[in-house]
Amino acid sequence: MTIPVRIENLQKTYQTKKRQGLFKSSVRQVDALKGVSLEIERGEIFGLLGPNGAGKTTLIKILTTLLLPTNGRAFINGFELTKQDDAIRATVGCMLMGERGLYWKLTGRENLVFFGALYHLPPAARARRADSVIERLNLGEYADRPVETYSSGQKMKLAFAKALINDAPLLILDEPTNTLDLPSARELRAVVRELNQQGKTVIYTTHIMAEAETLCNRVAIIDRGEVIAQGTVPALKESIGQETVIKLEGVIPTQASTAVASLHGITRSAITSVNGHNQLTVVTPNQTAVLPQLIQTLSGHGAILQKITPEEVTLEDVFIAHTGRTLAEDTAQ
Amino acid sequence: MTTIQYTPPTFRHKLSAMLAETRLRLINISRYPGQLVMEFIIPIVFAAMPMLLGQATAGDQAAANFAANTGTANYVAYLLIGANVFTIVSGAFWHIAYWVRFEQETGTLEAVYITPTSSPVLIAGVCLYSAIRSTGTAVIAFLIGCLIFRVNPFQGDIILALLFLFVGLIPLYGIAFIFGAVVLKIKESQSVLNLMQWLVSFLMGIFFPVTVLPPFVRFIAQLFPPTWMVNGVRSALLGVGFFLETWYLDMAVLWAFLLFAPLFGIWVFTRTEGNLRGNQGIGQF
Ligand SMILES: Nc1ncnc2c1ncn2[C@@H]1O[C@H](COP(=O)(O)OP(=O)(O)O)[C@@H](O)[C@H]1O
Numbered sequence A: 001m002t003i004p005v006r007i008e009n010l011q012k013t014y015q016t017k018k019r020q021g022l023f024k025s026s027v028r029q030v031d032a033l034k035g036v037s038l039e040i041e042r043g044e045i046f047g048l049l050g051p052n053g054a055g056k057t058t059l060i061k062i063l064t065t066l067l068l069p070t071n072g073r074a075f076i077n078g079f080e081l082t083k084q085d086d087a088i089r090a091t092v093g094c095m096l097m098g099e100r101g102l103y104w105k106l107t108g109r110e111n112l113v114f115f116g117a118l119y120h121l122p123p124a125a126r127a128r129r130a131d132s133v134i135e136r137l138n139l140g141e142y143a144d145r146p147v148e149t150y151s152s153g154q155k156m157k158l159a160f161a162k163a164l165i166n167d168a169p170l171l172i173l174d175e176p177t178n179t180l181d182l183p184s185a186r187e188l189r190a191v192v193r194e195l196n197q198q199g200k201t202v203i204y205t206t207h208i209m210a211e212a213e214t215l216c217n218r219v220a221i222i223d224r225g226e227v228i229a230q231g232t233v234p235a236l237k238e239s240i241g242q243e244t245v246i247k248l249e250g251v252i253p254t255q256a257s258t259a260v261a262s263l264h265g266i267t268r269s270a271i272t273s274v275n276g277h278n279q280l281t282v283v284t285p286n287q288t289a290v291l292p293q294l295i296q297t298l299s300g301h302g303a304i305l306q307k308i309t310p311e312e313v314t315l316e317d318v319f320i321a322h323t324g325r326t327l328a329e330d331t332a333q
Numbered sequence B: 001m002t003t004i005q006y007t008p009p010t011f012r013h014k015l016s017a018m019l020a021e022t023r024l025r026l027i028n029i030s031r032y033p034g035q036l037v038m039e040f041i042i043p044i045v046f047a048a049m050p051m052l053l054g055q056a057t058a059g060d061q062a063a064a065n066f067a068a069n070t071g072t073a074n075y076v077a078y079l080l081i082g083a084n085v086f087t088i089v090s091g092a093f094w095h096i097a098y099w100v101r102f103e104q105e106t107g108t109l110e111a112v113y114i115t116p117t118s119s120p121v122l123i124a125g126v127c128l129y130s131a132i133r134s135t136g137t138a139v140i141a142f143l144i145g146c147l148i149f150r151v152n153p154f155q156g157d158i159i160l161a162l163l164f165l166f167v168g169l170i171p172l173y174g175i176a177f178i179f180g181a182v183v184l185k186i187k188e189s190q191s192v193l194n195l196m197q198w199l200v201s202f203l204m205g206i207f208f209p210v211t212v213l214p215p216f217v218r219f220i221a222q223l224f225p226p227t228w229m230v231n232g233v234r235s236a237l238l239g240v241g242f243f244l245e246t247w248y249l250d251m252a253v254l255w256a257f258l259l260f261a262p263l264f265g266i267w268v269f270t271r272t273e274g275n276l277r278g279n280q281g282i283g284q285f
């Protein structure tokens, strides 16, 4: 069974010329990837989460054969990078650089049919495939207008449609919702989820924590060219061992709150009265594990719960725990 | 299915992808109709300038003087051919530079590179487009020019002239691709295009026979296939005389260029591409 993506110690160093006056220039090196290793399994949505400048696009460009790595190896759909590039190109669907990469004077449909030809689909199949992608992404209304008349969101959707034209088993999406408004972004994520349910493996890069959390099965957090943590979303959250707070409101008898205090996995708990009902505050390092037994214990001791507010650890907290910075800060090298 | 299959494209697949590239560019240019109209007019205006200068300097003797130096009295057709073949030659450079540079900027160059269609196939598609566009406009502009200046366009050996044109196109595109590689690398097209434009128009002798050039410059000029192309067309239509006395020897020289230049051009282009992939990528602009 082929693993969709296996990356071994990928490194990438950019050499850029830095001007110093009129004739002098010096070479500057940017280590954009410092030895990234990853394995992506069939049928998952794998998130690459990291702030701007972390090296996500560089990694994606290497995986899509646009750039050569300085070092390391990768296998995509079982084909070795740099040795079987044509096979990789044929079996991957990619969306890079957002709305760029489209022919503006051509209609959306003409764009899709053209790219279909470059993926070596026979003429009839190109038209059929374009039709089906247009229908699936609801592009029908503007598919036959020149792209230059599209809104930014419409261009993004067409760029996404382009990634589907070769019906590849692996989709590589580089910040596909970057310039979309919230509803369009949600819609696009829904399609990604649907495609994933139909069996496509997805690599999804983003610098938005919530996006990775809601969409991805597993996430690699990448910062300054290195994977600093990876795993399922709950596992990542637990990994930092941060204590969080759960607030429970309702009618909570004293015996219920004392029973909670002795539960395993709870650091502290306190009960107060607010507007005639009780509020129990519980501090725990492992919310997901504790919550079910917490509810069970309370109910078992006659509590009637009206509101439960778990204050969650986010992937942002994970990032902060590892780097001391937030995801919103750009990293420049 | 547990392993993912890949079947390499057949020749037909590649041909189809190449034609798709040609078609895309033709559709694209058809959406700039004003541009196309200008292309019919420019070579005529271009040829009219030396015609008027010649009439002003040589007066009634213009045709006779011209015949003494070039081998034909029909200076109107001579200059029209020069201007129109130059249109084709400069078109080759422009279209390829434009393809590389414009697509680098719009991101479509990367978009086509991530498909399994290899760059020589795309290159061939762009060349075919350029050839169709510029030979089409050159032939039409030649006919219109002949009509305006009242000369018979249908004289001499038209088939042979077209043969020189078409055989000459192939090495021309080979050279244009070396130029394309330069644009890819330096990410600049305007200044190099301007330089090429003047150099090429001088070397290929659009308004004069290269035989009047000093020997060394003439030697350089004759290393450049379009020089043979334009002289071949003129000799076939106007009988100005082949460089090597007979048409088939001149044609043989073009064939030698033909076998060598395209391969060399594609080699330089793909090497440049490989180099760029190793550092910042072809799409960096
Ligand atoms: N073509 C390039 N030349 C030089 N440096 C680059 C180039 N592309 C990206 N970089 C640098 O490499 C690092 C990673 O960039 P990138 O992969 O685009 O990050 P991300 O996609 O996560 O925002 C950044 O420091 C960026 O400035």
Ligand SMILES: [Mg+2]
Pocket: A053, A056, A057, A058, A174, A175
């Ligand atoms: Mg990026």
